[in-house]
Amino acid sequence: MKEKLISDGKRIDGRKAEEFRPIEMKLDIVSRANGSASFRFGNSVVVASVFGPRALTPRHLQKPDSCVLRCRYNMAPFSVDDRKNPGPDRRSKEISKVTRLALEPAIFLEEFPKATIDAYIEVLQADGSTRVTGINATSLALVDSGVPMKDLVTACSVGKIDDTLIVDLNGKEDNNSEADIAFAMMPSKDKITLLQMDGLLTKQEFLTAIKMAKSYCKKIYELQKKTLKEKYENVD
Amino acid sequence: MEVRRIVLPGELVDKRNGRKLWSGVYIEGDNVFSKVLGIPRITENEISVIPLSGVYRPRVGNRVIGVITGVEISGWSVDINSPYTAFLPLVEAVGEFVDKSRTDISKFYDIDDIVYCRVSKVTKDKTVQVNMKAIGSRRLYNGIIIKITPTKVPRVIGKGGSMINLLKNKTACEIVVGQNGIVWIRGLNKAKVIEAILKIEKESHVVGLTEKIENMLSE
Numbered sequence: 135m136k137e138k139l140i141s142d143g144k145r146i147d148g149r150k151a152e153e154f155r156p157i158e159m160k161l162d163i164v165s166r167a168n169g170s171a172s173f174r175f176g177n178s179v180v181v182a183s184v185f186g187p188r189a190l191t192p193r194h195l196q197k198p199d200s201c202v203l204r205c206r207y208n209m210a211p212f213s214v215d216d217r218k219n220p221g222p223d224r225r226s227k228e229i230s231k232v233t234r235l236a237l238e239p240a241i242f243l244e245e246f247p248k249a250t251i252d253a254y255i256e257v258l259q260a261d262g263s264t265r266v267t268g269i270n271a272t273s274l275a276l277v278d279s280g281v282p283m284k285d286l287v288t289a290c291s292v293g294k295i296d297d298t299l300i301v302d303l304n305g306k307e308d309n310n311s312e313a314d315i316a317f318a319m320m321p322s323k324d325k326i327t328l329l330q331m332d333g334l335l336t337k338q339e340f341l342t343a344i345k346m347a348k349s350y351c352k353k354i355y356e357l358q359k360k361t362l363k364e365k366y367e368n369v370d
Numbered sequence: 371m372e373v374r375r376i377v378l379p380g381e382l383v384d385k386r387n388g389r390k391l392w393s394g395v396y397i398e399g400d401n402v403f404s405k406v407l408g409i410p411r412i413t414e415n416e417i418s419v420i421p422l423s424g425v426y427r428p429r430v431g432n433r434v435i436g437v438i439t440g441v442e443i444s445g446w447s448v449d450i451n452s453p454y455t456a457f458l459p460l461v462e463a464v465g466e467f468v469d470k471s472r473t474d475i476s477k478f479y480d481i482d483d484i485v486y487c488r489v490s491k492v493t494k495d496k497t498v499q500v501n502m503k504a505i506g507s508r509r510l511y512n513g514i515i516i517k518i519t520p521t522k523v524p525r526v527i528g529k530g531g532s533m534i535n536l537l538k539n540k541t542a543c544e545i546v547v548g549q550n551g552i553v554w555i556r557g558l559n560k561a562k563v564i565e566a567i568l569k570i571e572k573e574s575h576v577v578g579l580t581e582k583i584e585n586m587l588s589e
Contacts, residue, residue: 189454280425366422
């Protein structure tokens with residue numbers, strides 16, 4: 135018999151439907167990078183490092199009027215239960231692309247023509263929602279590196295299990311959900327930069343899910359702001 | 371410890387009220403928002419945000435320290451610690467007439483030489499030119515260079531040069547600070563200068579830093 139993922143309003147890890155896993159953020163993880171950060175959603179741990187703006191080679195990739203943002207999402211072989219075959223695959227290429235598209239609207243790319251900003255996103259531990267964890271970490275790393283931005287980008291996931299809408303899916307819920315949404319936004323501008331859905335939802339459910347994602351993103355936003363300010367407020 | 375107000379990207383800095391906007395801010399309607407993590411500077415006439423991190427962006431008139439990375443036919447390419455490599459033309463570097471067809475110009479400047487120069491031209495697509503004509507421009511012999519965050523250079527120099535003079539007097543080192551975040555140091559007390567400069571970089575937003583450094587160097 136299939137294991138029940140929600141019973142008495144509680145999920146398999148004891149959370150309520152609209153409760154998220156413990157969040158932890160750290161800055162300055164990679165000392166050689168211009169900016170770096172780690173972000174943790176429960177058992178999902180991601181380290182993002184940003185290099186640049188720096189000169190872009192080969193030169194045919196340069197854009198004469200804007201900077202090129204390059205993102206690389208990579209899962210460590212030890213990040214999942216079965217060993218992940220190292221190197222880029224179909225899935226990580228797609229996630230690299232959507233991460234880039236989620237972050238591009240927030241950056242003033244036109245200020246650095248012909249240059250590049252490289253963002254390396256390493257998943258050290260994967261337990262669901264890794265793409266949104268990666269976006270959160272990269273956004274912190276970009277601000278830390280001093281790249282001019284319109285706003286931070288904050289991301290979270292929403293899903294549906296047993297006719298209940300839930301936030302921040304873990305690995306097991308991710309695999310068995312009826313639908314899941316990856317969502318990113320610029321909270322203070324109230325603009326959505328990433329919206330992906332897998333599965334089926336009614337229109338009403340979808341609109342409720344977006345509303346949930348937005349309010350949840352704003353909570354993470356406050357934590358991100360606190361982390362960034364603390365770096366400079368606690369000297370010695 | 372007293373710390374200045376810090377703003378984040380997307381954070382409201384102030385209402386514009388017809389004031390001039392400088393770097394680090396953008397505008398939506400009459401609201402001025404920050405582009406970077408930094409310290410806002412709000413006066414009667416202007417608003418800006420000084421970033422706490424970031425790469426060097428060349429501006430005409432900046433005095434920078436560069437490292438020669440290549441010798442070409444009629445000039446040198448210079449690494450100025452920025453996403454863009456600068457070019458130093460022969461005529462802007464050497465006072466005398468040089469017959470290019472007969473001379474190997476590496477006898478003036480060679481790869482890995484350190485030069486203190488001035489940014490003379492920056493085009494829209496960020497082609498950067500430097501020259502050695504401004505007063506004080508010269509090749510820097512011996513010594514070592516360290517890199518700091520370019521936006522923190524004003525703090526290393528201090529108001530009217532107070533900080534840099536303090537460092538020079540207390541350690542008897544020769545110090546040249548380029549606006550691109552490269553600092554050149556020559557002298558016996560190098561280690562002490564480096565320690566002090568890195569401390570200034572780390573605590574640039576703390577109030578009363580000069581006294582702190584003075585105490586540190588007097589120990």
